[in-house]
Amino acid sequence: QVQLVQSGTEVKKPGASVKVSCKASGYTFTGYGVSWVRQAPGQGLEWMGWTNAHNDETNFAQNLQGRVTLTTDTSTSTAYMELRSLTSDDTAIYYCARGFGKLDYWGQGTLITVSS
Amino acid sequence: QSALTQPASVSGSPGQSITISCTGTRSDVGDYNYVSWYQHHPGKAPKLMIYEVTNRPSGVPDRFSGSKSGNTASLTISGLQAEDEADYYCSSYTSSATYVVFGGGTKLTVL
Numbered sequence: 001q002v003q004l005v006q007s008g009t010e011v012k013k014p015g016a017s018v019k020v021s022c023k024a025s026g027y028t029f030t031g032y033g034v035s036w037v038r039q040a041p042g043q044g045l046e047w048m049g050w051t052n053a054h055n056d057e058t059n060f061a062q063n064l065q066g067r068v069t070l071t072t073d074t075s076t077s078t079a080y081m082e083l084r085s086l087t088s089d090d091t092a093i094y095y096c097a098r099g100f101g102k103l104d105y106w107g108q109g110t111l112i113t114v115s116s
Numbered sequence: 117q118s119a120l121t122q123p124a125s126v127s128g129s130p131g132q133s134i135t136i137s138c139t140g141t142r143s144d145v146g147d148y149n150y151v152s153w154y155q156h157h158p159g160k161a162p163k164l165m166i167y168e169v170t171n172r173p174s175g176v177p178d179r180f181s182g183s184k185s186g187n188t189a190s191l192t193i194s195g196l197q198a199e200d201e202a203d204y205y206c207s208s209y210t211s212s213a214t215y216v217v218f219g220g221g222t223k224l225t226v227l
Contacts, residue, residue, distance in 0.1 A: 035216070037162075037218075044205060044218060044219070044220045044221040045154070045156070045162065045205050045207075045218045045221065046218065047207070047214070047215070047216040047217065047218060050215070050216075059215045060215075061214050061215070061216075062212075062213040062214055063214075095161060095162070097162075100216070101150045101152060101167075101207065101208070101209050101216055102150070102152055102164065102167040102168065103152065103154070103162070103164055103207075104164045104167070104173060106161035106162055106163075107161065108161055109161060
């Protein structure tokens, strides 16, 4: 069965960086892209970006351009999201999900707290 | 402010039908048949309920249906059940530099 398993909770200080992993199983990793979505406390879902696991093509939400890097490691079927220059506004649950517009399988979420 | 507009809340009694709207523009909902709907129970991962406006993934009950007219997409849930109580989000492709946009979410309460 398709599964996406994410890395665990992190607490970071303002200005730091964080890297979240998303290990896929149960399907051909290079046959799909991986999207990243976040949800800040009390807020809705926000699409962050997408990476094509086949050719590393990426697209990002405009407001995150320059601060986020999306990569994949096809040898381990793992996708990564790195976010830099963290502020308190980046405190959120971060999800990876299979696909681009149609997100049919989701990871369990990773809580990132940014606090001094 | 979200790019797609949804009502903050809707409610219905068990067995009733409800509809959640998702209003965008000609740059997103109006121009693409790539509208998806997600059900989100707090503390759990979102679940895909509808994709490409009207399609249901395997395993989603046919009580859930999607439609679109102009710049507005809709999710209808018929025969409401207690377990349908959740937050619902729409999303769409967009021709803007954001690529994919979500609605602000709608809290469904089953009375």
